[in-house]
Amino acid sequence: MNCSLAQEMLGPYVDGELDANAELQLRLHLSECESCNAVIQRLQRRRRMIQSGGLRYAAPPGLEARIRKSIRTGRTGSNWRLWSAIAAAILVASTFSIRLTQHFDTQDRLEQQVISNHVQALMTGHTTDVVSTDQHTVKPWFNGRIDFSPPVIDLASQGFRLLGGRVDYLDGRAAATLVYQRRKHIIDLYIWPAQAGDATGAESSKGFNVIRWTERGMSFTAVSDLNKTELEQFRNLLRAT
Amino acid sequence: MSGTLSLSRTALSEYPPGKAMSQSTLNAEFERVILPHLNSAYNLARWLLRNEHDAQDVVHDSFLRAHRYFESFDGSDGRAWLFGIVRNACFSFLRASKIQQIPTNEDLDLRSSGEASPEHAMMLKEDLQALRDCIEALPPEYREAVVLRELEELSYKEISVAAGIALGTVMSRLNRARIRLENCLTAKAKEIG
Numbered sequence: 001m002n003c004s005l006a007q008e009m010l011g012p013y014v015d016g017e018l019d020a021n022a023e024l025q026l027r028l029h030l031s032e033c034e035s036c037n038a039v040i041q042r043l044q045r046r047r048r049m050i051q052s053g054g055l056r057y058a059a060p061p062g063l064e065a066r067i068r069k070s071i072r073t074g075r076t077g078s079n080w081r082l083w084s085a086i087a088a089a090i091l092v093a094s095t096f097s098i099r100l101t102q103h104f105d106t107q108d109r110l111e112q113q114v115i116s117n118h119v120q121a122l123m124t125g126h127t128t129d130v131v132s133t134d135q136h137t138v139k140p141w142f143n144g145r146i147d148f149s150p151p152v153i154d155l156a157s158q159g160f161r162l163l164g165g166r167v168d169y170l171d172g173r174a175a176a177t178l179v180y181q182r183r184k185h186i187i188d189l190y191i192w193p194a195q196a197g198d199a200t201g202a203e204s205s206k207g208f209n210v211i212r213w214t215e216r217g218m219s220f221t222a223v224s225d226l227n228k229t230e231l232e233q234f235r236n237l238l239r240a241t
Numbered sequence: 242m243s244g245t246l247s248l249s250r251t252a253l254s255e256y257p258p259g260k261a262m263s264q265s266t267l268n269a270e271f272e273r274v275i276l277p278h279l280n281s282a283y284n285l286a287r288w289l290l291r292n293e294h295d296a297q298d299v300v301h302d303s304f305l306r307a308h309r310y311f312e313s314f315d316g317s318d319g320r321a322w323l324f325g326i327v328r329n330a331c332f333s334f335l336r337a338s339k340i341q342q343i344p345t346n347e348d349l350d351l352r353s354s355g356e357a358s359p360e361h362a363m364m365l366k367e368d369l370q371a372l373r374d375c376i377e378a379l380p381p382e383y384r385e386a387v388v389l390r391e392l393e394e395l396s397y398k399e400i401s402v403a404a405g406i407a408l409g410t411v412m413s414r415l416n417r418a419r420i421r422l423e424n425c426l427t428a429k430a431k432e433i434g
Binding site for chain 1: 261268271278279280282283284285287288292296297300301304306308369370373374376387390391392396397406407408409410412413415416419422
């Protein structure tokens with residue numbers, strides 16, 4: 001395991017969230033990496049500081065009594081303006097939150113995010129929320145979870161088996177993520193409605209290949225440790241379908 | 242988007258109006274299962290909104306909302322369910338009032354006032370103040386992840402349920418939040434000298 005990959009796992013390690021296999025690999029790396037050990041100590045120190053610093057707020061006295069009272073009387077206890085504001089906000093929330101999150105993530109390049117997301121999904125063994133090799137099961141699963149309908153194509157006969165899907169949030173956008181398997185390699189295919197400025201092309205980073213393209217109004221990003229030639233073949237099969 | 246999505250999932254879906262449970266039984270059950278999480282709910286709202294009055298209002302309304310939709314609660318994890326409602330209300334409130342950026346000077350002054358302490362205690366207090374400021378300076382989504390993980394000690398899975406985001410997103414938010422926090426604390430340490 002190289003250090004840049006290990007560093008992404010240090011937080012989950014300190015949080016006790018790595019699966020047994022990932023933890024084993026990380027421990028091997030830790031046995032020979034001083035800088036990662038230093039980061040772990042810093043993370044643990046920081047956690048102690050946050051947890052022992054009296055930073056947790058307690059509800060002010062009287063709030064519980066007020067809540068009990070309004071539950072029993074069935075009346076709203078506080079101002080209507082709040083909820084009308086919230087109702088108005090929900091109408092525009094999707095637009096807003098996309099902008100907000102985009103703003104936060106401007107420094108993080110989408111490609112790096114996609115790779116981290118891919119690695120993290122593999123690390124925790126959490127690759128799919130809907131597990132099915134059947135495209136007619138996977139596609140409807142996205143209904144109501146995201147506001148677009150991604151094309152779900154089964155390529156089992158061409159050697160790319162559909163394993164399932166999940167929803168991710170990348171660069172402030174909801175992505176439908178389809179998970180495919182080629183031999184022992186996992187491919188994550190991220191799909192979202194195309195936007196102006198969506199990049200296309202092939203790149204590689206940290207040992208992963210990333211291929212991006214847009215088609216029929218959708219933007220596609222395929223990420224895998226599979227070799228570039230076969231990942232391109234995967235893209236070509238999808239485009240031809 | 243995550244906020245509104247999970248609001249509609251947890252609170253608004255499948256609300257069966259006349260289920261066979263009397264109102265008083267329902268109230269008792271609600272007070273037993275949901276109300277004990279008041280401090281947790283308030284802590285999250287207080288950190289997200291950075292203001293005591295707004296936090297009280299939003300928490301109060303969140304509990305009423307939770308109560309109204311209590312029959313749609315599946316009985317599994319009351320705290321995560323409540324967190325989902327509270328955080329969605331907070332994010333909606335933030336968007337509506339656009340106050341999510343800088344803490345006011347007034348807040349800072351209030352917190353830093355206090356009795357004079359011995360030097361080592363002053364140092365600790367300054368460190369804590371820096372930590373508090375740096376957490377408050379995080380973008381709300383990152384702040385939420387830190388508060389739920391470090392102060393409420395939720396697992397990644399519980400955070401992903403409460404915030405309506407994928408597990409990988411929980412991880413990347415926490416990772417990035419911690420990097421930002423560290424950078425902020427380093428900068429503050431230099432300021433203090």
